[in-house]
Amino acid sequence: MFHACRFTVWRAPHQAHALRAICLLLAWTLTTLAQTPAETLPDGYVGGPYKLLATDVTGDGRSELVVGYRSIGIVTVEQIDDRGQLQRIGLNALTVPVPLGARHVHNLEDRDLNGDGLTDLALTLGGNGPAQPGRILLATNRGQGRFQPVVEYTVPSEAKGIRLADLDNDGRLDLLYTARGSGYKGDIKVGRLYLRQGLGTQEFGPALVCDAGKSAYYVETADLDGDGFLDIVIPNEHDSTVTYFMNSGSALFQQRKLPRRAQVRATQIPGRRSHAVNDVRAADFNGDGHLDLITANLGTSTLSLFLGKGDGTFHPDQLLEGGKNGAFLAVGDLDRDGDLDLVVTHWTEDFLSVLLNQSDGKFVPRQDYQTGSGNYGVALLDFNQDGNLDAATANYRAESVSVLAGQGDGTFQPAVTTRRGLRSFNGKWHPH
Numbered sequence: 001m002f003h004a005c006r007f008t009v010w011r012a013p014h015q016a017h018a019l020r021a022i023c024l025l026l027a028w029t030l031t032t033l034a035q036t037p038a039e040t041l042p043d044g045y046v047g048g049p050y051k052l053l054a055t056d057v058t059g060d061g062r063s064e065l066v067v068g069y070r071s072i073g074i075v076t077v078e079q080i081d082d083r084g085q086l087q088r089i090g091l092n093a094l095t096v097p098v099p100l101g102a103r104h105v106h107n108l109e110d111r112d113l114n115g116d117g118l119t120d121l122a123l124t125l126g127g128n129g130p131a132q133p134g135r136i137l138l139a140t141n142r143g144q145g146r147f148q149p150v151v152e153y154t155v156p157s158e159a160k161g162i163r164l165a166d167l168d169n170d171g172r173l174d175l176l177y178t179a180r181g182s183g184y185k186g187d188i189k190v191g192r193l194y195l196r197q198g199l200g201t202q203e204f205g206p207a208l209v210c211d212a213g214k215s216a217y218y219v220e221t222a223d224l225d226g227d228g229f230l231d232i233v234i235p236n237e238h239d240s241t242v243t244y245f246m247n248s249g250s251a252l253f254q255q256r257k258l259p260r261r262a263q264v265r266a267t268q269i270p271g272r273r274s275h276a277v278n279d280v281r282a283a284d285f286n287g288d289g290h291l292d293l294i295t296a297n298l299g300t301s302t303l304s305l306f307l308g309k310g311d312g313t314f315h316p317d318q319l320l321e322g323g324k325n326g327a328f329l330a331v332g333d334l335d336r337d338g339d340l341d342l343v344v345t346h347w348t349e350d351f352l353s354v355l356l357n358q359s360d361g362k363f364v365p366r367q368d369y370q371t372g373s374g375n376y377g378v379a380l381l382d383f384n385q386d387g388n389l390d391a392a393t394a395n396y397r398a399e400s401v402s403v404l405a406g407q408g409d410g411t412f413q414p415a416v417t418t419r420r421g422l423r424s425f426n427g428k429w430h431p432h
Contacts, residue, residue: 045424046432047072048374049394049401053108054381055119057090057145063381064089064145066121068105070376070396072422073125074429075105077145080383080392084403084416090145094121094137107218111164111173113150114140114201121147124159124177134159136177138202150202155179155194161219165230168250172198178216178234191216193234193245197253210258212236213243222282222291225312232259235277235295240266242280242295246312264314266297266304277304279328283340284308286361296326296344303329303344307361320363323353332380332389335410343391345375352378352393352402356410371415372398382406399432 050070054063057077065078065086077090103126113120118141127134133154139147157179164173174197181191193212196204213236220233229247236243245259252259266277276298285292290310294303295317301324304317327347334341335356342355342363350373355363374397380389388408394401399421404412423432 043425045072046399047074047422048396048399049377049420050396051105051108051377052379052392052394052401053110053121054379054392055110057119057141059118062385063383065379065381065392065401066108066110067394067401067420068108068123068377069422070104072424072429073103073105074422075108075121075123075147076420078401078420080403082384084383084390084405086401086403086418086420088420090147094123094139094147094149106158106160107162109162109164113138113164113173116141118143122162122164122175124162127155127158127179130156133157134179136162136175138175140202151204153177153194153196153207155192157181157192160217161234163219163221165221166198167195167221167230167232167247168197168252168254169229170198170250172200174198174253175204176219176221176232178212178219180215180217180237190214191234191236193219193232195252205253208253208256208258210245210261213241213263214239216243217277218279220280220282224282224291224308226290226310231312233280233282233293235280237276237278237298240268240277240297242266242277242293242306244293244312262312264293264306264317266295266302267317267319276300278326281329281331283331285340285357287339287359292361294329294331294342296322296329298325298327298347301326303342303355305361318361320355321366322355323351323366323368324349326353327376328378330378330380330391334389334406336388336408341410343378343380345378345393347374347376349373350375350395350398352391352404352415354410354412367411369404369412369415371395371402371404372400372417374398375402 047069051068053066075094078086106124109122125135136153138151139149161178163176167174179192191212195208215238221230224231229249232245278298279296290308293306303320303322306314325348330343339357339359344353351368353366372395375393377394388406391404402415402417421432
């Protein structure tokens with residue numbers, strides 16, 4: 001069942017003086033490396049790269065890496081040279097003063113929020129129960145690798161997934177985000193999905209809120225039944241399921257008609273901790289014109305492929321061997337044969353796995369590539385503009401970012417890894 005709730009709506013004012021006042025009221029701070037964060041930091045606090053987004057921040061036609069950090073609420077912007085080395089152009093691109101330890105940057109999304117032609121950001125940040133609520137931020141691009149928050153919402157749990165997509169086909173971006181439910185320390189017990197109608201530039205309506213399954217994680221949008229409206233897909237970390245919602249279209253916001261909810265379940269494996277579905281992607285893997293779902297099943301060394309029937313339902317999953325503790329997925333044509341291949345990160349390991357599609361939804365055995373330890377976030381991009389997809393991973397345990405140049409045949413050159421940890425000392429963040 002879905003349950004609508006009342007939420008306070010903050011609308012971005014157009015007057016510059018009002019915007020400055022509200023930004024001061026919210027206490028958001030943009031800093032450089034030499035500046036002091038908003039709260040007093042204990043010495044020795046460390047954060048490593050956690051999530052990645054490949055997008056053109058500077059408007060030069062080449063993708064940069066937007067890096068979200070674990071534990072310290074910082075986003076940086078990195079350029080990649082032709083050798084795969086990183087050069088930081090925005091430190092700190094965005095710094096959010098929230099309690100230490102509850103400030104992971106969980107997800108990043110890129111859109112042009114204000115119509116100025118520049119790439120803006122949306123992100124979810126941390127949270128640890130009612131005392132430390134999760135935050136949802138929309139931040140506009142101020143140039144030179146800097147972003148300024150203009151919209152904020154909170155949730156009574158960890159804020160996890162986020163998407164900006166036009167759900168009702170009115171030409172305006174709507175906002176979707178999820179809150180994880182764990183029941184820990186007063187946390188909500190069931191994950192929630194929040195839907196806000198886009199009303200115009202940086203303005204959103206009151207939230208429609210619905211139960212999204214146990215421990216809702218990230219969120220994907222795709223038209224699963226071919227009706228022309230984007231549907232919503234959410235992996236549930238703690239019960240082996242994927243919850244998906246069939247969009248009711250224009251009635252979603254006009255009539256507050258909540259979408260129909262359904263689920264698919266990943267196959268249980270005896271002797272393995274098979275309850276954790278960590279990530280999901282929607283794509284047509286077997287070339288039949290219907291969207292399929294692929295999940296990374298944390299703790300089982302598997303991926304689950306659910307082939308779509310085109311009507312919003314799916315066949316039982318096919319298990320793929322995906323490496324140890326598969327965390328996140330990226331989808332792209334790595335070997336330039338016209339079908340979609342897979343890249344998988346492993347949050348406890350120091351390697352990246354590649355699975356090449358044989359054009360019928362069958363995948364060859366995985367090939368592993370060395371990265372830094374604890375690779376979590378992953379992005380595909382063409383950093384050297386040779387026409388081949390390259391890969392990048394955020395390695396939070398190794399406090400580094402690895403870049404692997406694609407060779408166009410589904411293989412990669414050895415990773416080029418750049419140290420990118422940050423450590424607090426004398427109340428400031430320093431490279432570590």
